[in-house]
Amino acid sequence: MTQEIPSIHADDLHAEATVGERTVGVRLVGSADTRSMKPLDAMLDRVHAAALERSAPEVVVDLRQCDFINSSCLKSFVVWLNRIQDLPTEQQYKIRFLSDDRKHWQRRGLGTLSCFAVELVRIEAEPRERA
């Protein structure tokens, strides 16, 4: 049984994971930069383990209140995705990002991330406000 996944309470980043019977979710609030990399890597490791243990079909990552993730931390998501890609097809699960389309960095960052594995990454964007 997976232990509870510790939250991150860094200077600018708050992140928490929720684990259900067959569901796993992560919510990031604030900004993730190079200082947040290690704790974020550790959290995503545990999230991956929890998803496998529960045979979760997907992990939901809520970035709607996330103001910024720099390129180094986006790399942490790529590494996570690579680990899913390395699994046998039947064990691969999907990552569904809840994003805020008004944040340009999310469109660019998640857009490039989804190109790594369009079948594994899904982006649900809150619609952009009309100009």
Place this chain on the structure above:
Amino acid sequence: MNEPDLPAQLVARFRAAALERIERIESAWLALTQQMGGDEAERDLLHDMHTLKGEARVVGFADVVLITQRLEDVFFVARRHRYRIHEDVDVVVTMGLQFLRMLVRKRAGTSHGGIDLNGFLAHIDEVLSEWPRQPEMAEGPASTASVGSDGAGVAQQTRLRLGLAATDVYLSSIASPSDARLRRAWTLLASELADLTAVQILPLLRRYASAAKDLAGELGKAVEVAVTSPDVRVETEVLDALNAALLHTIRNAVDHGIEPAQMRHARGKPPRGSIEIEVSSRDDAIEVTIRDDGGGIDVERVRERAVALGLARADVAKAMAVDDAIELVFAPGMTVRESASAISGRGIGLDAVRASIERVHGSIRIASQDGRGVTVSIRFPRAGRAIEVHRLPSTRQGVVLALPTTWTLRDADAGAAVDPLDLLAVGAAPGPRQRYLVARDGVEHALWAGGPPSRATAVRICPTAPSVPAEVVEIDSVEALLLRPDAIFKTPGP
């Protein structure tokens, strides 16, 4: 990925070397964007990427070649911006290197959940096309969030501050002509400013000429690329817009314009396609023309696609003159191909190219002759670097003054006058001098000069803000002090 029939050992060796190269490229990129990398980091970055591209081509990793080519395009522009880049650029490079890692590791028959190579290339192309409007990092590492800051304005202010500092050094150097250090400092500052404000166009054209031949080789086509250009410099923003236009135009010419050798033979054309890139420089504008001798635009196909995409009504499209129908290629969302190709991809459209050119007050037009090729003409105004001036000798040997021709200048036989060199704390020299009246909008100032004026065109090499009394310009490659009467003469003259 199509791995050719190569010994597994060779492919394994490529994989191991490529991963090491990517690691080194990543370190060099990080150092350069954090402003901590010197020439060595830049050499590593460019050399490793170039070698990776070459090795990938040898072992048939075509998708790796495509990504490395695009990243080289990004590095080329980032280098010009001294690696002070927008976060978006950092994202596509960092993710691009991760993408390369994935492609290098990927083995035939494994499921990666759908790699979207074209989608990724489109992100890189978008970032390249948006570069002129992207806020740059004002200072500090790229890892610091700078989204939302008006970097373009900051860059201009930085230039003006540097211009002010350089003008001060120039004035000190002419006040103390025996101080060689001051002269060296001025020369260095002037050179740095020249690089910041205006860059040579020719290296960019040569780079695209070489890239066009590489692309043609990958497509099994032979293309000659001729570049004709005088030594022209343009603002960095203009060069970035031109970069986006060339990226699109040349890839399209090679991928879709130039026909395969067999088809060219059947059409009575030489087997080798031709692309000419020509730059002409006029007083008020610079024009870049790209001509290919390919098949030209299929105008009927453009009409059909415009209708299919809902960009024009069928009856309107049908009735359009050929030139108007060709204009449809600039419509947002327009693409003549139903599926993307790996080279031209489904990246930036011509609407984005036109938008980036219009942002720097330029224009782009396309002409096509069926079966004979396409001509793309891009025109940029010479944005404020050249100004018309009255040139006149100062009272000091070797120091030339200039006044904007928006002010009139005439002899004055009598009355008080001031020497601008005294006002600038350079120190006037005794000797023959002549009094002149500088006038505009009813305001007059009298000044001493060393001889009669003549009209000339000056080039701004060291721009300062309008409130600063002077800046250094060049007239026929000779430095001159451009005076701003409003600022230098604090009190109305006689």
